Amino acid sequence: xxxxxxxxxxxxxxxxxxxxxxxxxxxxxxxxxxxxxxxxxxxxxxxxxxxxxxxxxxxxxxxxxxxxxxxxxxxxxxxxxxxxxxxxxxxxxxxxxxxxxxxxxxxxxxxxxxxxxxxxxxxxxxxxxxxxxxxxxxxxxxxxxxxxxxxxxxxxxxxxxxxxxxxxxxxxxxxxxxxxxxxxxxxxxxxxxxxxxxxxxxxxxxxxxxxxxxxxxxxxxxxxxxxxxxxxxxxxxxxxxxxxxxxxxxxxxxxxxxxxxxxxxxxxxxxxxxxxxxxxxxxxxxxxxxxxxxxxxxxxxxxxxxxxxxxxxxxxxxxxxxxxxxxxxxxxxxx
Amino acid sequence: xxxxxxxxxxxxxxxxxxxxxxxxxxxxxxxxxxxxxxxxxxxxxxxxxxxxxxxxxxxxxxxxxxxxxxxxxxxxxxxxxxxxxxxxxxxxxxxxxxxxxxxxxxxxxxxxxxxxxxxxxxxxxxxxxxxxxxxxxxxxxxxxxxxxxxxxxxxxxxxxxxxxxxxxxxxxxxxxxxxxxxxxxxxxxxxxxxxxxxxxxxxxxxxxxxxxxxxxxxxxxxxxxxxxxxxxxxxxxxxxxxxxxxxxxxxxxxxxxxxxxxxxxxxxxxxxxxxxxxxxxxxxxxxxxxxxxxxxxxxxxxxxxxxxxxxxxxxxxxxxxxxxxxxxxxxxxxxxxxxxxxxxxxxxxxxxxxxxxxxxxxxxxxxxxxxxxxxxxxxxxxxxxxxxxxxxxxxxxxxxxxxxxxxxxxxxxxxxx
Numbered sequence: 001x002x003x004x005x006x007x008x009x010x011x012x013x014x015x016x017x018x019x020x021x022x023x024x025x026x027x028x029x030x031x032x033x034x035x036x037x038x039x040x041x042x043x044x045x046x047x048x049x050x051x052x053x054x055x056x057x058x059x060x061x062x063x064x065x066x067x068x069x070x071x072x073x074x075x076x077x078x079x080x081x082x083x084x085x086x087x088x089x090x091x092x093x094x095x096x097x098x099x100x101x102x103x104x105x106x107x108x109x110x111x112x113x114x115x116x117x118x119x120x121x122x123x124x125x126x127x128x129x130x131x132x133x134x135x136x137x138x139x140x141x142x143x144x145x146x147x148x149x150x151x152x153x154x155x156x157x158x159x160x161x162x163x164x165x166x167x168x169x170x171x172x173x174x175x176x177x178x179x180x181x182x183x184x185x186x187x188x189x190x191x192x193x194x195x196x197x198x199x200x201x202x203x204x205x206x207x208x209x210x211x212x213x214x215x216x217x218x219x220x221x222x223x224x225x226x227x228x229x230x231x232x233x234x235x236x237x238x239x240x241x242x243x244x245x246x247x248x249x250x251x252x253x254x255x256x257x258x259x260x261x262x263x264x265x266x267x268x269x270x271x272x273x274x275x276x277x278x279x280x281x282x283x284x285x286x287x288x289x290x291x292x293x294x295x296x297x298x299x300x301x302x303x304x305x306x307x308x309x310x311x312x313x314x315x316x317x318x319x320x321x322x323x324x325x326x327x328x329x330x331x332x333x334x335x
Numbered sequence: 336x337x338x339x340x341x342x343x344x345x346x347x348x349x350x351x352x353x354x355x356x357x358x359x360x361x362x363x364x365x366x367x368x369x370x371x372x373x374x375x376x377x378x379x380x381x382x383x384x385x386x387x388x389x390x391x392x393x394x395x396x397x398x399x400x401x402x403x404x405x406x407x408x409x410x411x412x413x414x415x416x417x418x419x420x421x422x423x424x425x426x427x428x429x430x431x432x433x434x435x436x437x438x439x440x441x442x443x444x445x446x447x448x449x450x451x452x453x454x455x456x457x458x459x460x461x462x463x464x465x466x467x468x469x470x471x472x473x474x475x476x477x478x479x480x481x482x483x484x485x486x487x488x489x490x491x492x493x494x495x496x497x498x499x500x501x502x503x504x505x506x507x508x509x510x511x512x513x514x515x516x517x518x519x520x521x522x523x524x525x526x527x528x529x530x531x532x533x534x535x536x537x538x539x540x541x542x543x544x545x546x547x548x549x550x551x552x553x554x555x556x557x558x559x560x561x562x563x564x565x566x567x568x569x570x571x572x573x574x575x576x577x578x579x580x581x582x583x584x585x586x587x588x589x590x591x592x593x594x595x596x597x598x599x600x601x602x603x604x605x606x607x608x609x610x611x612x613x614x615x616x617x618x619x620x621x622x623x624x625x626x627x628x629x630x631x632x633x634x635x636x637x638x639x640x641x642x643x644x645x646x647x648x649x650x651x652x653x654x655x656x657x658x659x660x661x662x663x664x665x666x667x668x669x670x671x672x673x674x675x676x677x678x679x680x681x682x683x684x685x686x687x688x689x690x691x692x693x694x695x696x697x698x699x700x701x702x703x704x705x706x707x708x709x710x711x712x713x714x715x716x717x718x719x720x721x722x723x724x725x726x727x728x729x730x731x732x733x734x735x736x737x738x739x740x741x742x743x744x745x746x747x748x749x750x751x752x
Contacts, residue, residue, distance in 0.1 A: 020466045020478055026459045027436045029422045029429070039430075043479040069431045070529055071480040077532045116527075116534045145380065146631065148577070148585065152536075155580050180381035182629040183583050189571050190581035227377045231616065231629045239571030283372050318370050321620045324656030325612065 005038055005061045009054045015040025016047065035065055046075050051082035063104060073113045077120055084124075094125045095132075102136045109144055115153045122160070130161040145174060146183045155190055167191040179223055185232040189239055192216055196244075213244050221257055228261045228286035238292065249296025258296075261289035265313050266306050273309060278317040287318040294329070304333050381630050388632050391683035392622050395669045403668040405699065405728040406677075407447055410692070413677035414444045417689065418456055431476035434464060434489035439693035441496045445740055446696055446730045457497040464490050471508035473515040482515055483529045488542035491549060492739050495747045504750055513552040516543050520557065523579065524564030536577035537568055541591035544598045545737055548714060549744070551751035562601050565592050572629060573609030574617075584613055586627035586640040593644045594736045598714045602651050611648065615657050617641045623659070624666030624682075634681045635671040636691055638663060638698020639738070646735035650706035650717050660702040660725055667702075668726075671695045697738060700730040715748040717741055 018031065018039045031039075038061050045055050059076040062069055080097055087093040098121060105114050122128045137157075140150045158164055168191055174184035196209045204212075220237040224230070238249070245251050249258075259266075263282045271277065284290065294310035297303035308330050315326035395401060417440045429436055437460055444452040467490075468474040473482035474490035494503060519527045519539070526539030533539075540561060547553045567579030568588065575592035576582025593610070596602045617625045617637065625637035645657045671679045671691070678687025679695035703726070704719035719732040719741065734744040 016479060018477070018479065020463065022459075022462060022466055024459060026418055026456070026463050027422055027433065027440065029426050029433075030424045031427060031430075032424050035424075035427055035430075046479075066427060066430055068428065069480075070476070070483060070533065071431065074481055074529060074532045112534055113532075116532055120532045146628070148583065152577055152580075152582050155582065156578070159580065178379040178381050179377065180379055180630040182631070186570065186572075186576075186581065186583040193581055229371050235572050235629060242571065281370075283370060285372055287371055319620065321618050321623070321659045321662055322615050324659065325615045328654060328656045 005034070006057075007037070009057070010041050013041050013044050016043035018043065038062055038065060039069075042072060042075070046071070051079045053083070055079050056083065060100070067104070067108045067111045068113060070113050073117050077117060080121070081124060091125070091127050094121060097121060098125075098132065105136055106139060106143075109140060109147055110149075112149065115149050118153065119156065122157075128161075130157055130163050133157050134166070141174065145178060145181050148183070151183045151187060155187070158191075159194070164191055164195060175223065179227050180230055180232055182232040182235075185236045188216075189236060192240070193243070213240060216240055217252075217254070221254075224257075224261075224286075224289075228289060231288055234286075234288035234292060238295075247299060249292060250300065255293055255296055258289040258292045261286040262293060262310070265290065266309055268309065268313075273312045273316065275316050278313075281313065281317050284318055287314060290314055290318055294326075298329065298333055308333050384632060388682060389621060392633070392666075392670050395683060396623065396665060398669070401669055403665055403726065405668060405730075406672055406674070407728070409672075409674075409677045410443070410679070410696075411447060411451060413687070413692070414440050414447075415451070418444075418459075431480060431483075432486065432489075433467065433477045434474060434486050434493055436689055437463065438489040438493045438496070439689040441493055442739060443689075443693045443696050445496055445743075446700055446733065448729070449731060449740070452496065454500065457500040460493055461497050461500055461503040464493055465503075465506060470511060471506045472512045481529050483533070484516075484519060484526055484539050484542040484546075485528060487512065487546055491546050492737065495549065495737075495739055495743050498743055498746065499750065504747060507550065509550050509552050509751070512546065512550065513554070513557070516547060516552075516557060519543075522560070524560030524562070525578075537565065537575060537588045537591040537595065538577070540565060541595045544595045548598045549737070549747050549751070551748070558599065561595070562599060562604060565596055565599075565601075566604055568592050569605050569610070573606065573611075573613030574628075583628055586617060586625065586637045586644075589613070590640040590644045593647055597647050597651065597736050600712050602648075602653075607648070607653055610644075611653065611657055614641055614645050614648075618658050618662065622666055622670070623662035624670065625658075625663070632682070633666065633670075635667060635679060635695040635698070636681060638667055638671075639694040639701065639735075642698040642701045643733075643735040643738070646701045646704075646706045650708045650735070651711065655705060660722065664699065664702050664726060667695055667699050696730065697733045699728060700733045701735060703727055703730060704732045706735065713748065715741075715745040717744075 015037055018036055038058070042058055042062050045058065056076065056079050059072050059079065062072045084090045084093040101114065101118060108114060137150055137154050140147055158167055168188065171184050171188040171191060174181050192212065195204060196212065217237065217240055220233050220240070223233040224237070241247060241249055241251065249255060262284055272280065290310050291314060294307045294314065297307035297310065311326040311329045315323040319326070441452055441456065441460055464474065465471065467478050472487060472490065474487040475482050476486045494507065497503060516526070519530050519533070521527060521535055525535040526543045527533035527535050528539050547557055564579055568575040570576050570581050570584050572584040574584025575589040576584055577588045596605065617627070619626065619633055622633040624633040624635060625641040626633050627637045627640065642658065642663060648657065649655045670683050676687055679692040680687040681691050703722055705722055707718050709716040709718060714736045715734060717734045717736065721727065731740045733739065734741045737744045
């Protein structure tokens with residue numbers, strides 16, 4: 001418990017009820033006496049419009065007991081903005097608040113309210129910095145490498161401060177740790193798109209953009225080589241080709257790169273690519289490679305038959321749960 | 336799969352000393368080796384976590400003594416208990432989400448059998464919603480709390496399920512709800528969950544549009560920039576993230592965005608083939624259920640978040656080939672229910688709860704019907720036909736856009752027109 005509840009501070013406060021008083025109420029929660037008292041006092045302070053140190057302390061107690069209680073986060077924000085105005089040092093006051101929030105954050109990894117509260121604090125902070133934010137975010141990611149709120153908040157921060165300096169490296173370190181971490185791959189795409197966007201024209205000339213994109217393609221290929229059956233690295237590669245190369249999956253022989261993972265599927269004749277004969281088909285290193293080639297070739301008129309073979313083998317053997325999708329692709333190509 | 340099964344048998348026999356004998360059966364030649372070779376020297380946290388789940392799921396999926404059938408009576412017991420007993424103090428975590436509890440339980444009962452949600456339940460549901468927010472909305476999570484967009488969504492859905500009992504629909508303060516929705520509306524087209532501090536993501540957009548369309552209070556001011564916001568949430572994988580900043584594609588946020596687009600009548604503004612492919616790739620060959628993000632674990636609740644998204648796409652004419660209905664049913668019926676603990680769950684080893692019960696059941700209902708729509712400008716005009724050649728659990732069909740049964744959704748929609 002971070003915040004000890006000291007009832008003597010609130011002896012003049014008559015708690016408001018937190019129970020409905022309904023007879024026969026549906027889904028009534030059996031609150032503890034402590035909860036009833038703390039929330040009851042908070043309700044009274046809110047209705048009195050009290051913005052004080054003791055009110056701030058009380059919100060800490062409520063958040064300890066019930067971190068998803070969004071009303072209290074709102075109340076706390078109003079207290080903080082009132083108190084900081086009279087504190088004489090807004091920056092120091094808000095830094096103290098951020099320190100408190102860091103601790104709450106580490107104790108409540110799945111909570112939604114913390115992050116919007118943090119954003120609200122940063123919006124009123126006279127001297128907010130990305131540097132102040134990064135350590136707690138890294139600790140959170142260390143605990144749970146796919147924590148959605150943390151990744152989303154990190155993106156918000158990086159954009160707010162327009163500082164992408166650490167981001168490729170950060171994404172890379174998480175991909176190094178777990179090559180299947182889709183959050184890290186998505187972050188990498190976020191960085192790439194931002195750095196190469198028109199907004200960023202001043203710092204990035206066309207040559208630098210091109211080199212970065214080429215580097216990222218090599219990066220994805222290298223990770224695929226390490227671990228070919230990984231949807232994240234393949235989606236990253238496809239994302240780049242979709243955005244920067246107009247969905248061309250054959251550029252610079254990248255189709256050849258993918259084909260090395262799908263054995264000699266294209267040499268099979270139609271009778272070999274049937275449900276009944278599918279047991280004779282070889283083991284493959286990657287169903288995503290097969291899909292990559294199929295999608296790429298489906299857009300090239302004279303490679304449609306190869307695309308159909310690839311979809312067919314996905315359907316009958318390598319990815320049968322999606323046979324509806326693969327058969328749909330085949331019928332589109334055959335039409 | 337063979338490797339995983341062997342691993343499981345080893346763990347059970349050698350490490351856990353399991354008493355019940357493992358059922359051995361002859362593997363078909365298909366199963367004799369993995370069709371995709373495992374890069375077994377590349378073990379990471381993701382692979383280790385998934386292997387744990389496979390270890391729990393595969394025996395259930397393969398158990399010949401287990402029947403793939405919904406235990407309706409056991410579920411009824413769980414849900415009626417929720418409406419006749421007080422909730423233990425551990426559920427204080429949901430103190431700011433009370434309308435959600437009411438919605439999950441009422442919706443589950445209604446899906447199982449409309450008559451199981453009795454008039455007495457409806458009266459007490461209505462009473463509780465209006466004691467929380469005596470002015471008739473916007474609605475809060477509990478008494479003395481601020482209005483919240485998700486609480487208002489759950490409250491309106493609950494009142495919808497109450498079928499206008501005692502003319503309760505006319506107690507809803509539509510003007511106040513519209514004005515409040517406009518107050519949480521953001522310049523970028525998003526909605527904050529509450530005023531002034533709250534999350535701004537696709538959940539807010541979905542809840543706002545769901546409420547406003549059922550109550551017939553959608554105005555041009557309310558929807559200004561919303562379409563641009565939603566379009567910007569579709570990321571490179573094809574699914575949608577929470578915020579328009581290349582957030583990771585996620586089943587829950589994807590559902591919110593797609594349902595909101597359907598309400599706006601603007602599904603054609605996004606990249607549908609990419610979305611379809613993303614949804615399809617959330618279903619695992621081995622576990623047979625859906626995960627919520629690439630390389631994450633299967634979870635029963637995505638039966639609705641992803642399955643519902645697919646049902647919306649089907650209703651709007653984008654095809655009914657997107658997922659494997661039979662397989663999802665296998666995951667739900669074998670892995671999400673248990674004969675010892677009533678209620679439905681995320682996955683084996685997890686405790687059932689009201690949230691999972693509602694969304695797993697909604698997902699199951701989706702597997703049993705074909706979806707179509709009569710009028711694309713009216714999201715409540717979804718119609719269904721029973722699917723052929725698939726099991727039937729006698730569930731009332733759900734409108735996948737609103738997450739409530741089709742009949743009540745269209746009834747409240749008509750009431751306010």
